[in-house]
Amino acid sequence: MNPPTNDGVRLDAITFGYGPTTVVRDVSLALPAGKLLALLGPSGCGKTTLLKLLGGYLAPSAGRVFLRGRDVTALPPEARNAGTVFQNYALFPHLTARQNVAFGLEVRRVARAVCDRQVDDMLARVGLSAEERDRKPARLSGGQQQRVALARALIIEPDVLLLDEPLANLDRHLRDQLRTELRTLQRQTGVTAVLVTHDQEEALAVSDLIGVMAAGRVLQVGAPADVYDRPRTPFVAKFLGAANLLPGKMVGSAAEFVMVRPEHCALNPEGGRWTWTGRVAGVTFLGADLLVDVTCDNGLSLRVRSRATERVQPGDLVTVGAAEHHLWPIPDADPPEVTLTGAGGDALSPTFPPA
Ligand SMILES: Nc1ncnc2c1ncn2[C@@H]1O[C@H](COP(=O)(O)OP(=O)(O)OP(=O)(O)O)[C@@H](O)[C@H]1O
Numbered sequence: 001m002n003p004p005t006n007d008g009v010r011l012d013a014i015t016f017g018y019g020p021t022t023v024v025r026d027v028s029l030a031l032p033a034g035k036l037l038a039l040l041g042p043s044g045c046g047k048t049t050l051l052k053l054l055g056g057y058l059a060p061s062a063g064r065v066f067l068r069g070r071d072v073t074a075l076p077p078e079a080r081n082a083g084t085v086f087q088n089y090a091l092f093p094h095l096t097a098r099q100n101v102a103f104g105l106e107v108r109r110v111a112r113a114v115c116d117r118q119v120d121d122m123l124a125r126v127g128l129s130a131e132e133r134d135r136k137p138a139r140l141s142g143g144q145q146q147r148v149a150l151a152r153a154l155i156i157e158p159d160v161l162l163l164d165e166p167l168a169n170l171d172r173h174l175r176d177q178l179r180t181e182l183r184t185l186q187r188q189t190g191v192t193a194v195l196v197t198h199d200q201e202e203a204l205a206v207s208d209l210i211g212v213m214a215a216g217r218v219l220q221v222g223a224p225a226d227v228y229d230r231p232r233t234p235f236v237a238k239f240l241g242a243a244n245l246l247p248g249k250m251v252g253s254a255a256e257f258v259m260v261r262p263e264h265c266a267l268n269p270e271g272g273r274w275t276w277t278g279r280v281a282g283v284t285f286l287g288a289d290l291l292v293d294v295t296c297d298n299g300l301s302l303r304v305r306s307r308a309t310e311r312v313q314p315g316d317l318v319t320v321g322a323a324e325h326h327l328w329p330i331p332d333a334d335p336p337e338v339t340l341t342g343a344g345g346d347a348l349s350p351t352f353p354p355a
Contacts (some may be wrong), residue, residue, distance in 0.1 A: 083153030
């Protein structure tokens with residue numbers, strides 16, 4: 001079968017193990033050219049391994065890898081035209097920023113004058129000042145080093161840009177700023193990109209598509225809002241943000257859980273078909289919002305995100321309501337090797353363990 005020409009990246013049934021331990025299981029996905037895919041999942045789920053399989057640093061035990069419609073499964077990294085940015089920058093310490101970025105062009109024997117111009121253009125695009133360009137990595141901040149790493153990856157006009165937690169070592173403010181810059185640059189250059197992250201917000205904020213991974217599988221791929229609003233499994237629901245998972249079925253659905261996000265729950269609504277009564281177990285002040293945890297008579301715990309102007313205290317008797325269109329019956333179960341609790345600690349404990 002010929003892959004469609006708008007393919008940026010395609011994985012067909014990729015499986016990989018370190019020795020006998022399988023860490024990537026039968027992964028298939030397609031990313032159109034020019035789009036950014038965020039691979040999101042808890043530590044150890046196989047994100048970096050999948051990125052290495054894309055870059056050619058590892059070879060799959062089964063399946064095929066296509067970049068720009070070309071079957072690269074048997075090709076080594078240097079024949080794949082992939083640009084890579086790692087969490088730890090991995091710049092050449094003895095070279096200046098300029099020389100680091102020029103390296104990829106020199107290997108390709110680009111003429112000196114052309115090379116100089118392109119390197120300067122690229123370093124300007126990533127926001128490095130003229131003076132910083134002549135510094136070695138040790139004299140650049142983490143954010144500046146990551147800008148150089150990005151320039152170095154982009155200057156070769158890669159078929160795919162592979163980003164392995166590139167912002168993880170930066171402080172929060174810089175991380176937010178750089179992720180916006182990264183996204184702008186990716187859009188401007190039109191490069192197809194795959195970003196590995198365990199940060200839900202980062203994945204939702206920068207990507208065209210999110211692939212949620214757990215235990216070596218990609219459980220769902222879709223547009224951020226789609227995956228957030230319509231998760232296919234309980235794990236996906238929980239990993240993308242706080243979720244109330246109500247055990248039980250809605251009429252016409254085989255789902256075992258119905259999801260409602262805390263921001264779609266209201267305290268003491270007037271009327272409504274979907275309401276639960278209980279006592280406030282805890283209140284967390286977040287500035288603009290409050291998180292209100294409610295324990296219902298039947299043992300159910302519900303979290304409500306409401307405006308901080310709401311006046312509630314632990315012990316108050318309240319009603320929690322949600323509009324029917326915000327109730328999402330989760331269509332699939334998690335695969336057996338994926339456990340909500342085992343995969344990521346407390347944040348992933350199901351609110352309502354299955355009976
Ligand atoms: N070189 C290796 N040899 C053996 N096992 C490995 C090796 N590298 C990774 N693993 C294991 O493979 C699994 C997947 O690792 P991988 O680094 O792909 O996960 P990850 O999702 O990127 O995690 P993190 O977010 O912590 O980097 C983990 O269980 C890990 O311990």
